Amino acid sequence: MVEALARIERGDAAPAEDRIVRLAPKPQAKKPRDRRLDVFRGLCLIMIFINHVPGTIFEGVTSRNFGFSDAAEAFVFISGCSAALAYASGFEGAARLWPGISRMWGRAWTLYLVHLLVTFWAIAIAAAAWRFGGDSTLFFKDNIQALMRDPLGTLMGLPLMTHQLGYVNILPMYAVLLLAGPALIWAGLRAPKATFAASLALWGLSAFFYLDLPNFPNPGGWFLNPLSWQLLFVAGLMTGLALRRGERFVPRHPALIGLAGAVLLGAILWMKLPGGGAVGSKIVRFLLDLGLPRSLADFDKTYLSLPRLLHAFALVYLLGALASVRWLCNSRWLEPLALMGRIALPVFAFGTILSFAARAVKEVSPESLWLDAALIAGGVLAMWALAFTLQTARAAAKAGQVKPA
Template identity: 50%
Template sequence: MSDMIGSRATADRDPRLDVFRGLALVMIFINHAPRNWLENLTNRNFGFSDAAEGFVLMSGIAAGIAYSGYFRRADPLTGIARVLRRVWTIYQVHILITVVALAIAAAAALWFGAPDMMRKHGIWVLVKDPLGFLIGVPLLGHQLGYVNILPLYLVLLLLVPPVIWGALRWPLVVLGLSIAVWLAAGLLRVNFPNYPQQGGWFLNPLSWQLLFVIGLLTGIAHKAAERFVPVLPWLQWLTGGFLLLSLVWMQWPDFASFMRGGLKAAQDAGAPWVMTSFSKTYLSAPRLLHILALAYFLSSFAAVRRACHLGVTAPLALLGRQALPVFALGTVLAFAIQAVKTVTGQDVVLDTLMIAGGVLAQLGLAAAKQYWPKPRAVLP
């Protein structure tokens, strides 16, 4: 998390960004291996948003920090080239994850007599419409369940050059246009199309771009040692109150029922659907406001920054610094855990061991990427 608020930022890498991104990766991994008791501890139980929203927001912040310098130094071609190189890397990783997930499902069916995985997560389309599946997957028109955040991120990264160029000149105009696109997508139900199945992307880029753009604007300001949103006591109280409201909502069913009735009444009275629903696909207002309130509130206290410098947070920071390979490994391991659970059923001890082993494997990969000696180029 960067300085949407808080003490004056420096252009140095913010430890909060790595720590919270690492935490989001752990929670995504836990949630992608469903029906385990650790799911009850992830942030989706305590507010309207979940780790995916946090990951996209922080990815936007990281992109703003990483790429805005090229455009500020009037070297846009280098910046564009780096963005496109990253897009290509993410595409390759997405295809690799998809292929491995298919292999895990097939192995569970072939070797362990557990065909259930072949019926889940959109894998069944391979059997029903193999030619359409083989076209849809590389074109990103068909995405397996739990393997749909990287296509979103890939599309959002393509926004980086024009958004940074505009944000360095007219940041509020860029923000306004982004809000308009989000609102129009929600009101008109406009989405990227699926293929070969009907419908749209589970994570609609036209809606999620607003969260990413807000992250970009935050990262651009951080890179310039500025703050995008200042620390205001009344805003701290407001965001803290909203977080408390969402916590009570999620933990008190009677209160949630009462409040949902109020939202339905507002919708019946003409309030836009995207403002009153909890759609993840269209990133409806309650989810969007929750992750923004959480980011603002946490980043407004110096104690959070100090805590992220502590040694106890170092493993999370390591995961956050190597987000792409960690996410890829976590997704593959989550599919493997799901396959095991289709064979063994529910087992608290086994679930705990598999989740713990998966997190340790991700830490091992992150450490190898971070600290393994890089080969030196040998001159002829």
């Protein structure tokens, strides 16, 4: 090695093996995580938890009270963006496709297992509230009551994901979207605009013809229809693929920023201005009388109606276009949110289980603002504690201090 270095310093010709080493491409530095995704995903997890404990005063401060969309839309968009950043490398260039496909499908399998775990915990908590608390209210809500009406059909539908409980229906939709993820990423890497256009067309078809995946044993379709919600997921995917290239899927433009701000302001006035709701209802009724499908003119969540979709797109565009948002998300004061966002799946599952436990406590206890505050604050703190514990364990395992489980 010393002799080789001396020859290089003298300008002598280096041996072939030395030239190979010097000509070999340097490994690319890993890009830092985009903290905006982690911070907003963590915020979404908190708002979803609060909204899953209905009847508390804290619901009034979540995003759904200030616009047409809520934390679920933001969560799905962020999930699409994160999926592109995590899995796209397996579909680029001449890479063998199966490793990339298996990673995404493996994640979908994990989501399925977590969904079953959360579902049966929710049923167990409702049953415990009835048996030990003497209150059957929770057991006869959110599709849990189907166990009494059609136990055999329900026990078949639960593992098939055709029977979903209320507040426990986002993971099945996400799992289905991840199954389609490899094809979407492959297409998005080669023709992002055409991929988004096809996604938009599918959303329109599902809205006009009320296309949905079937339920069993109940009639109807999925509450969060994957054929509609895929548009937000695909938009997130295309955004994530552009971020990997250091670009934007939708360019930053003052006119678009102003339009997005106008949409968000209009939604706030609709929701909060005295009489705004009445005027808005007349507008919706007028559009429906013109023959526009309800899934386009109303605020239907199943088919991701047009007002909800436009509001969600305006929100993510504005937050993504403002430099001040990136600066704020990089603040160390928001690290608790970022931490929860990095450990999103365990935190979401734990938060969903905690929300059912909190509802059970509320059902068997007198109404109390202090109780609500304790349940919400305690739940959020427990979610953060889980994230902190898992992050610490991962860091220790990576450092070789302990063997990973």
